[in-house]
Amino acid sequence: MAKILVVDDDELSRSLLNLILQKAGFAVQCAADGAEAMQAALSEKPDVIITDAMMPVIDGFELCRQCKRDADLKHVPIIIYSGDYEREEDQEFGLSLGAFRYLLKPSPPAEIVTAVNQALSVSKRSFLTDADLNLAQEMQQLRSYNEILFVKLENKMKQLQQTIDEHTKAEEALKLMQGQIVQQEKMASIGQLAAGVAHEINNPMGFITSNLTSLAKYASRLDEYIAVLQQSLFSCPNHPDTAEIDLLRQKLKVDYVISDMCELINESLDGANRVSRIVQDLKSFSRVDQLESCRTNVNEALGTTINIAWNELKYIATLERDFGQIPDLVCFPQQLNQVFLNLLVNAAQALEKPGTITVRTWGDSDNVFVSVADTGKGMTPEVAQKVFDPFFTTKEAGKGTGLGLSISSDIIRKHGGEIAVESTPGVGTTFTVRLPVDGLLQKV
Amino acid sequence: MSETSDPIRILCVDDERNVLRALERIFLDDDYEIVIAGSGEEGLQIMEESGTFQVVISDYRMPVMNGVEFLKTVYERWPETVRIVLSGYADAGAIVAAINEGHIYRFIPKPWNDDELRVTLQNCLERYFL
Numbered sequence: 001m002a003k004i005l006v007v008d009d010d011e012l013s014r015s016l017l018n019l020i021l022q023k024a025g026f027a028v029q030c031a032a033d034g035a036e037a038m039q040a041a042l043s044e045k046p047d048v049i050i051t052d053a054m055m056p057v058i059d060g061f062e063l064c065r066q067c068k069r070d071a072d073l074k075h076v077p078i079i080i081y082s083g084d085y086e087r088e089e090d091q092e093f094g095l096s097l098g099a100f101r102y103l104l105k106p107s108p109p110a111e112i113v114t115a116v117n118q119a120l121s122v123s124k125r126s127f128l129t130d131a132d133l134n135l136a137q138e139m140q141q142l143r144s145y146n147e148i149l150f151v152k153l154e155n156k157m158k159q160l161q162q163t164i165d166e167h168t169k170a171e172e173a174l175k176l177m178q179g180q181i182v183q184q185e186k187m188a189s190i191g192q193l194a195a196g197v198a199h200e201i202n203n204p205m206g207f208i209t210s211n212l213t214s215l216a217k218y219a220s221r222l223d224e225y226i227a228v229l230q231q232s233l234f235s236c237p238n239h240p241d242t243a244e245i246d247l248l249r250q251k252l253k254v255d256y257v258i259s260d261m262c263e264l265i266n267e268s269l270d271g272a273n274r275v276s277r278i279v280q281d282l283k284s285f286s287r288v289d290q291l292e293s294c295r296t297n298v299n300e301a302l303g304t305t306i307n308i309a310w311n312e313l314k315y316i317a318t319l320e321r322d323f324g325q326i327p328d329l330v331c332f333p334q335q336l337n338q339v340f341l342n343l344l345v346n347a348a349q350a351l352e353k354p355g356t357i358t359v360r361t362w363g364d365s366d367n368v369f370v371s372v373a374d375t376g377k378g379m380t381p382e383v384a385q386k387v388f389d390p391f392f393t394t395k396e397a398g399k400g401t402g403l404g405l406s407i408s409s410d411i412i413r414k415h416g417g418e419i420a421v422e423s424t425p426g427v428g429t430t431f432t433v434r435l436p437v438d439g440l441l442q443k444v
Numbered sequence: 445m446s447e448t449s450d451p452i453r454i455l456c457v458d459d460e461r462n463v464l465r466a467l468e469r470i471f472l473d474d475d476y477e478i479v480i481a482g483s484g485e486e487g488l489q490i491m492e493e494s495g496t497f498q499v500v501i502s503d504y505r506m507p508v509m510n511g512v513e514f515l516k517t518v519y520e521r522w523p524e525t526v527r528i529v530l531s532g533y534a535d536a537g538a539i540v541a542a543i544n545e546g547h548i549y550r551f552i553p554k555p556w557n558d559d560e561l562r563v564t565l566q567n568c569l570e571r572y573f574l
Contacts, residue, residue, distance in 0.1 A: 202532035206555035207466035213558045214469035276555050 002120055003027045005046035007037040007063065008081075009055040013105075017050065017081075020109040021116065034058025038066060041073055048119045050112070053082035053094070054152075061097055061145060068098040077119035081105060081112070085152065093144050176390045180410070183403050187338060191286035198283045205279065209272045212265055219261040226258065281307040285337045293440050296333045298368050299323045299361055305340040306359070313348045317357045317374075326363035330440045331415055339408040339419075343372040343431050346404065349395075350376030350429060366437055367417075373430035379423040387421055415439045451477045452569060453496065457487040457514065458503040458530070463554075467501070470558050471565075484509030488517060497525055498572045499565060504531035504542060515546035523547075526568040530554060 004026045006017045014030050021028045029046065031037035035057045041049065049067065053060035060080050067073040080094045083105030091102040100122070101115045233239060234246075249255070281304045306319065313319060347357045355375035362369050379387065379394075386392045390406040412419045416439025423429040454476050456467045464480040471478055479494070481487040484506060491497060500518055504511040515527045529542050532554035542548050549571070550564055 199532050202554050203460065204462070206532065207460075207462045209555050210466040210470060210558055214466070214472065217472065 001025065001027045002047040002116075003029065003044070004116060005029050005031065005037060005041055005049045005051075007031045007034065007049065007051035007055070007060070009033055009052065013052065017112070020112055021050075024109075024113045024116070026116065034060065034063035034066075037063055041067065041076070042070070045072060046076060048077050048079065048116050050079040050081050050116065053080055053090070054084040061094060061148075064094065064097040064099050065141070074098075077101075077122065079103060079112075079115050079119060081107070085148065087151070089144075089151075090148055093148050096144070097141065176406075179390065179403050180407055183407055191334065194282045194286040198279045198286075201275065201279050205272060205276050209269065209276065212269045212272060216262070216265045216269075219265060223258055223261065226254075278307060284333075285341075286334055293330055293332050295328045295330050296336075297328050298326055298336065298370060298435070301333050301337055302340055302359060302361065302370065305337045305344065308337075309341055309344045309348075312345050313357065316351045316354050317348050318354070320356060320358040322358065322360040324360070324362035326361050326368045327365060327437055329368050329435055329437055331435070332411075332440075335411045336415070336435075339411050339433070340370070340372070342404040342408045343433075346431075347372055347374035347376065347429070350374050350378070352377055355428075363437075368435045368437065369432065370435070371430055371432045373428060375428040378425040378427050378429050379421075380425055381423075384421050384423050388419070451475060452498050453477045453479065454499045454501065454565070455479050455481060455487060455490065455497045456501045457481045457484060457506075457511075459483060459506040460503070463503070463530075470561060474562070476565075483507075484511070484514030484517075487514060491518070491522065497522070499526045499528065499568050501528045501530050504529050512542045512546045515542070515548060519547045524572065526572050528552060528564070528568065530556060 004021050006014055006021065006028055007030075008014045008017065009032050014032070018028045018030060029040055029044070031040050033055045034051070037049065037051065038058065040046075049063075051060040051063055058066070060082065064078050064080065067076060067078060077100035078098070079101045080099045081103045082090070082094075085091075085094075086104050091104075094102045100119045103112065103115060230249075233242065236242070284304045285308050302323070306313075306321075344357065344359075351357075351374055357375075358371075358373045360369075360371045360373070383394060388405050388409045390403060392406075409419050412433055412435070415435055417433060417435040419431060419433045421429065421431050452475065454471070456464055456478060457480075458464050458467075459482060461482065464482070468478050468480065479490060479497070481490055484502070485508065487500070487502070491500075500515065502511040502514055506514075511529050511531065515529065518525055518527055527546060527548050528550050529546070529548050530552045539551050542551060549568060552561065552564065
């Protein structure tokens with residue numbers, strides 16, 4: 001029975017070949033690498049060696065070379081059976097080393113058995129001459145070998161880099177999603193909080209405002225009554241208490257109190273109304289109760305958001321409003337409010353000294369345009385390009401997540417629109433948003 | 445304007461006394477008799493014992509019996525009474541439920557405007573006397 005030496009570092013491949021060859025009626029010995037194979041072949045010469053190419057310690061090519069230099073083994077036909085080295089140059093190299101055949105994995109069992117049988121039939125004839133290869137030829141062989149290994153290594157490195165790049169991309173996408181989710185959850189819980197607080201504030205504001213109005217009514221009546229009393233009193237020439245009462249009037253500053261009552265109540269009402277308005281704006285801004293899209297006028301939404309943002313803006317910015325006639329828009333108003341708030345706050349933060357923020361709206365039957373321009377420090381083109389990138393921020397660490405514009409551009413995109421930036425360092429920046437009137441309707 | 449000689453009676457129900465007092469003050473110069481109650485149950489008791497009310501104004505969110513439950517009962521027992529909800533809790537679903545279940549004529553949000561409230565009430569009374 002012919003003896004076949006199977007060399008492969010992969011256990012599965014070894015077992016497979018073992019099975020195929022045993023079924024074909026051969027005796028099989030296995031080795032896991034070139035070094036083991038040499039040992040096995042030297043102790044018991046096989047009739048055919050079938051070897052993998054890529055193996056640790058000593059690979060298939062080196063095994064071939066070493067066998068061909070051994071007086072005992074050089075006539076043993078070697079079949080290189082490789083899945084890794086499959087280029088034509090690899091195959092030529094293998095054959096130039098004296099291999100009988102170069103087979104590519106996976107080959108059908110029949111082909112493997114045929115090759116082994118063919119190898120057996122020529123093994124009696126010497127395959128390589130006895131003359132040793134001269135130095136030049138050896139050098140050439142080594143060079144070819146090096147090249148082959150190098151190309152293989154390069155390819156492997158490329159594959160590895162590709163895998164690393166894919167992983168990095170996936171990681172970044174995950175980080176972005178997580179960041180956005182956290183941000184959105186924060187906004188959602190702030191919205192919930194705002195709605196609850198708004199309600200709690202509305203209740204007492206209700207009767208405070210109402211009572212102030214009633215107080216104004218009472219004050220006016222008392223005023224009238226006191227005037228009549230005083231008139232009567234001070235026009236009475238012999239009234240015993242006139243002097244005393246007059247003194248009291250001065251001590252209690254009655255004149256001043258009466259004249260100031262009206263203004264006092266009005267100022268208080270004014271304050272109360274401001275509270276009511278900001279609460280209304282907060283409710284409208286967060287619109288937690290409205291999870292569906294609705295038809296909104298962007299000018300109103302902007303107005304609400306400007307009120308909400310006013311505290312951030314008023315110390316450093318003069319606000320100019322240039323609201324044009326615009327059609328209503330089907331949208332998620334609380335999401336658009338979020339975008340506008342982001343743009344306004346960014347604009348205010350870009351102003352290093354007092355400046356102007358201009359909010360402009362215009363539109364036609366198809367689109368609504370909003371621009372927020374500041375006279376702040378501006379950005380270079382390189383920065384402007386990255387400004388919508390997630391996690392990109394020009395603020396120092398810990399100040400801002402760098403997600404605001406990324407989420408904003410996401411929101412605008414989901415509304416079927418787009419957001420763009422123009423900026424000149426030292427002059428200012430303008431963000432322009434385009435919202436198609438039926439942007440949401442199209443995205444079905 | 446009232447066509448009867450009996451004064452017009454308005455029942456106000458809210459769990460917060462400050463709100464009830466403020467409501468009383470609004471109608472200082474109107475010819476209405478304002479009665480206040482601190483809960484739905486108290487409101488129902490008053491309506492049983494003290495006679496007809498033309499208008500009932502109730503808060504929406506109250507402990508034990510909420511505004512809708514209260515007004516639903518009022519609807520069942522005194523259907524001609526005009527029912528108004530006054531509330532700071534403006535959840536669209538709640539409003540719809542209130543209007544449908546309580547058969548409510550009007551929903552007024554808090555904070556309310558005094559003049560608007562008086563005008564609304566005048567409209568309600570016209571409706572009552574139709």
